[in-house]
Amino acid sequence: MTTSTSKLGYALLGLLEQQPLSGYDLRKLFSATPLISMSDSPGAIYPALQRLEKQNLIRGRIEESSALRRRKIFRLTSPGLAELKEWLAKPVTQDDVIWRMDELILRFAFMGRVLGRPSALQFLKELEAELAAYIPKLKRFLTSQTDIPVTGQLALELGIESYEAHLSWAKRAASALLRQPHGGKA
């Protein structure tokens, strides 16, 4: 079956885990919170919902009357929840940190609720470790470059500072999770 869900697909699963929503609701969410930086275009979301439904990861039901036009409300199925959990539980790799940081953050956003606080803490520890290992490599690369134009150099510095900001965030987030003690699965 090799499900192979896209980043957008996982974002939809994660949001539908929190509550049943229509495609239109999901679009509005994406345009409201561009932190996740997910496209709110109908040409992306509706086909993605169809793919997920074809794989039995979500199920759509047409809402009875009420609204201006009939809405199709999607909810997560248990295979869908399983798929979401599997994605969330993956270990943090160096490649993730280099090429897919946004996806890591998206995973973290859903993680506390779906996998529980201990998993989220574990995730932050792994992220911290990968960042701490990667940042020195970048710094070495930056200093090794000599005939690079000024603005190029500054852009590289921004990249490094950005990773450092993520690292200090990861530490603060971990202690924030430890401090406040409600909820928290297995």
Place this chain on the structure above:
Amino acid sequence: MTTSTSKLGYALLGLLEQQPLSGYDLRKLFSATPLISMSDSPGAIYPALQRLEKQNLIRGRIEESSALRRRKIFRLTSPGLAELKEWLAKPVTQDDVIWRMDELILRFAFMGRVLGRPSALQFLKELEAELAAYIPKLKRFLTSQTDIPVTGQLALELGIESYEAHLSWAKRAASALLRQPHGGKA
């Protein structure tokens, strides 16, 4: 003709403006400096080079002997330089800041060399203004959310801090550009 070049295409133009390179060289550059976060896969780069050559933005010439295998070295044409300049000179919009920050940074990396220091400073001012206008909106959004899961909240905070890091970088980059006084076109 509606050239419509992709982000990868512009990255290739920007690098080829600095020096003639082969497809393989470009791949190595992308795997070495993932700050730009550009794919180094042959299935992306070689077709992109072909598209650029078909549009007369670059020209490839097969290198005479020397290396282990014949290499095809690409160099920028004057239409290519014009296309690059047009991309670099575009104003910074709020949409860029929200959806295409990586492309903005890529543009800045090439900007000092191609458009000159005054243009780069102008760019930083525009970026600063858009960031300063956008960050409060995000903060208001974050505080308006109530029943959001803990890790989701933390992820949003990272997003805001990330924008703030970009803002303070833009300020520092501008004063760094002002301090050191060599080079600098029109």
Place this chain on the structure above:
DNA sequence: GTATGCATGTAATACGTTACATGATTGT
């Protein structure tokens, strides 16, 4: 003469972007 590294490429596939089409309801 076989493996390894350099170097260029192609094919199948999946996906996002853009633009367009459509239907229903509310307000003017």
Place this chain on the structure above:
DNA sequence: ACAATCATGTAACGTATTACATGCATAC
């Protein structure tokens, strides 16, 4: 009647991902 908003969708297109194929040179 008409516009605006809500809501779902499709079609054309471009392009990235993944995996594979190929050629040549050097080293063992």
